[in-house]
Amino acid sequence: MKRILSTICCGALAVLTFPTTVRAQEFKVFDRTVQIHGFASQGFVHTDDNNWLTMETSNIGSGQFTDFGANASTQITDSFRAGAQIYDRELGQLGRWHPELDWAYADYKFKPWLGVRGGKVKTVMGLYNDTQDLDFLHTFALLPQGVYSTDMRDSTLAHIGGDAYGTFALKKHLGKFSYTGYVGDQLQSIYGGYPYLLQIHGIYIDHTGGLTYGGDLRWKTPVKGLLGGVSYEGNHVRNTGQLNPSVALGGPDVMVPYWEQSRSQFTKQIYGEYTRGNLRIDAEYRRFWRDFTIFNGQFLALIGTHAWYPSAAYRVNKRFEFGGYYSHFDEYWIVTAPGQIEASCECDPSRHIYDKVVTARFDLNMHWYAKAEGHFMNGNAAGNLPMYPDGFYPQVNPNGLEPNTIGLVFKTGLNF
């Protein structure tokens, strides 16, 4: 922690005193310009009750909230480009400094209305799915967690496959449509929230992913600054690993092979954005449904979530921006495993998180920023025996969960 802070401080001092030293790098390869860009962020989280996002936040707080990435890309011809980005993070018990290839693909644009990409591609869904890790782009230290839960980001973040995309203008000044369609394998990280949650049931996932397909359609309307769109993703997920039956099933204390797979899984999202001058207003709704066979086909788990938020942000000047949002998340479930109780009403704290957030962002210069954010959460969506996480995990809350949580998040970061 001290080493990270001192590194950030030294880097920040360099940026402040020599603002031109930290910038994107360019060099030539076979007469083609290659650009190098990077970023890093460090956060600190404190909560009054309940440890949050797998961190020990309820005492002094936790600085296990770090990430960084770097990319290289080049325009090979007027129509053909290629690039790759690596990413690494620690979020409490998640990530744990296992670097990953964030994206790496080749992109060919035939026409403005038709391009193709192939490789590992960030999934376009809603306003921020493909940029949710890029903290420096956003007003908020944590995007609305109901829709963009940072611990569950792997479930929609990227796919290995191909995209077709394009933009076309509508006649009679009706605006523009942009579309993306994709198909591939959604190879997820085993260091994300869902594999971590399953450990309380004695399940240790070593592979998670499967077929994914979907699309996004967005309309830049004739009203200046108004954008709207819809996204859909379908999945056929199969997770494999090891199970200790003694933990959840009262069986022997041995490790046996484990699998679970979806019978039906989808995510639907609808969104809108309005920008006027220095004001930006966003709103999104996400519906998720998962029908899974679990414990090697013995039981069924049906889980559905609704999440939505409105947000607003206003840039006062080059250095200061403030904003806020209300995030609604509710989930319901029916699980046929022993000990599972069908979800109670949404009014129960175990079924929802309603989060009211205010944020201030300071841009010290083009490369360095800091954020201060308050979260006022009603509910913990932890379930009676959780099957789908949204921020509150029993492993770091062994004494149970309080119904409400106040959280403070401080974050700083660099990008070039």
Added chain:
Amino acid sequence: MKNLRPILIVLIVLAFASSRAVAGAVKVIANPSVSVSAVSSGDLQSVFLLDSDSLGGSHVEPVLVKGGPTHEAFLKEYLGKNDSALQAFYRSLVFTGKASMPKFLDSDAAVVAYVAKTKGAIGYVSDEASTAGVKVLSIK
């Protein structure tokens, strides 16, 4: 209050005149290799927001200025974004692999020099800037 009315009218006219002066204070320039001599504001927006990389069949590459009144006027008039929003927009493309960061130069003279020597380059300068070696595009 009656004595203040003419002053208020003058102030309103001056405010309007100054905003119009800012809006009209930008010239769009291009390398002579760019085939068009006029461009619509919609096409200009598409080029600078990296939706399109061609004008009239010519491949184009946008060039911008690092800040200043010309830059602010161009963003307000043609892109509908402030500088912070534009930088965030470009970075969202760069950090998802969809585009390279466009070139930002320090002054009008640097923009004119770059546009003059670079095939397909398109940029903007203040009304008063010299445009030797480049063509000025009219906005239709």
